[in-house]
Amino acid sequence: MSDRPLSVAVIGAGPAGIYAADILSKSEIETSIDLYERLPAPFGLVRYGVAPDHPRIKQIIVALYKILQRGDIRLIGNVTVGRDITIDEMRAHYDAIIVATGSDRDAPLDIPGIDLEGSYGAADFVSWYDGHPDYPREWPLEAKEVAVLGVGNVALDVARILAKHPDDLMVTEIPENVEKGLRANPITDVHVFGRRGPAQVKFTPLELRELGKVPDVDVIVYEEDFDFDEGSQEAINSSNQTKQVVNTLTDWVMRDEEPTASRRIHLHMLQAPVEILGTDRVEGVRMERTELTGDGSVKGTGMFIDYPVQAVYRAVGYFSSPVEGLPFDDIHGVIPNIEGRVIQPGGDHIPGVYATGWVKRGPVGLIGSTKSDARETITHLVEDAEAGKLDRLADRTDGEPVTALLDDRGVKYTTWQGWEILEEFEKALGEAQGRERVKVVERATMTAISRGEEHDGKLY
The missing domain is CATH 3.50.50.60 (FAD/NAD(P)-binding domain)
Known part of the structure; x- marks a missing residue:
């Protein structure tokens, strides 16, 4: 096994992706983890799928927040895999990919x-x-x-x-x-x-x-x-x-x-x-x-x-959506897999590619199921890494070439620090109305606030 950390990309910053990244970060192998999200903000369906009058359910965000706040998992938001960067390009830069895109x-x-x-x-x-x-x-x-x-x-x-x-x-x-x-x-x-x-x-x-x-x-x-x-x-x-x-x-x-x-x-x-x-x-x-x-x-x-x-x-x-560059079961709405190992139409595992959450097993179960689901997938990833089944290319260096690639393409990706800035902005909007927060809806405004860039003030 290479003496550098295992370089892993997780696609999807909802509960499934964050839990998978967290469990992997605490495993017995040293890792470097990038967490990709197509929206400028993290948390997936907890932010965009739970009714706003359910603050107790939304407390799960507190647990997810603490995981990402540690800083050992890098958030790369506002990036659509298949458009801004392809699966093949990601496979060239990472030892393993975990797909956690949920059901949207x-x-x-x-x-x-x-x-x-x-x-x-x-x-x-x-x-x-x-x-x-x-x-x-x-x-x-x-x-x-x-x-x-x-x-x-x-x-x-x-x-x-x-x-x-x-x-x-x-x-x-x-x-x-x-x-x-x-x-x-x-x-x-x-x-x-x-x-x-x-x-x-x-x-x-x-x-x-x-x-x-x-x-x-x-x-x-x-x-x-x-x-x-x-x-x-x-x-x-x-x-x-x-x-x-x-x-x-x-x-x-x-x-x-x-x-x-x-x-x-x-x-x-x-x-x-x-x-x-x-x-x-x-x-x-x-x-x-x-x-x-x-x-x-x-x-x-x-x-x-x-x-x-x-x-x-x-x-x-x-129902889940396909990820361009990966197989998809249109009938069941999942990425074909065996216990999280993504498989080709012939049934063979695609080396280094895994799935977790609803895109793995379908949209059933609550947060507890998502955690156990991630544990199963990560267990197999670690087994494969220790058995030498992952391509460990020497030129993979903690994902830095990926952000350079995104910069070259003009992709305005967001970061964890940017999310904290956006969150403070939303809380300030809420405070002015006597509320905890008011969401910014407009993507361009969310992105500009997160990146510290000027925006036109359009909130929705």
Whole structure:
């Protein structure tokens, strides 16, 4: 093995990439790690995928911040791999590459009408209200009645942000353009649909309980949607989380008081979407009533219900995007791999190339899963390094030629020090409004602030 540190590039500065870099930095081999991110700011979906009114969940940023603040992992932001630098160029400069690009788009839902105007992906909406720099600054909030398809936490976030009064979001970091959009929102009813029963929904207990505390928003649950089969009972008995969720839903369905709030969130279960109705734009959604089959799964009953809605948001999961220069499984939305070792179509490991996080295993699991996932990938990388399976070219010198290459191409990359400058700027914006921070949305402004360059002051 070479006597110099192992030179590694990690692509993606969300939790998956940061945890992988952290675990590798603490391994038994000496390393030099560069962490690449296509956005000017780090933290991935924790910054751009978690609803702004969830500060407790965003505390994960504190842990990620402490890892990067140490200074032994170099952040290189505002760099798109495949455009600003190719995978082949990276492989020429690094002994190993770890891909941790996550899942950045909506999983498809193939039903008639899905492409009508007024039909949206939840991930796109989340990116809008979280101030993602690569998304439009305006969102068409024109519907009074909306359907949200899916019963995970993202579906709840979308429903809650749609129904919540903007004044109740003004303690958060939402940017000005998002505030303006939400103030014009005429919504009265949000219908959230799940195709299975109460014991199969994917909400976490905390998320569900918080939904019931939103000011001037009633949560309505329907008694006819409550059914439990043997598989449901088994799920309740084996999972305290499932038990808590079912108890909360049961408490709500047993309430006697009439809804009095100006906005309502309806939770519908045992209904599957079959068609989005309308000619030029969304006018309704057709659901098929389902029934449990004994093991927690469902089948259609042939009974259909039409709901008048003017917008539909599909929250049926995330999906990863390909990285140019690497194989990609278009069906499962992952980079093909065996326990994190990226493989070619023939099944052979591409030497020195690894994957971790959602692009490795699909968009399932919480932060804890991401850590164990990274540990598996790093274990194999270290094994390969110690077995001499990585190309250890003598001219690789801690990534310095890479930054020189980016400079030559005029790529305005950002650094950790630049992020700290941008963060102070956002906190100052927030302080002026009595908030913790206000996000800067405009990419050029984010980049200029981070690099200490002049900018036109355009924040969104």
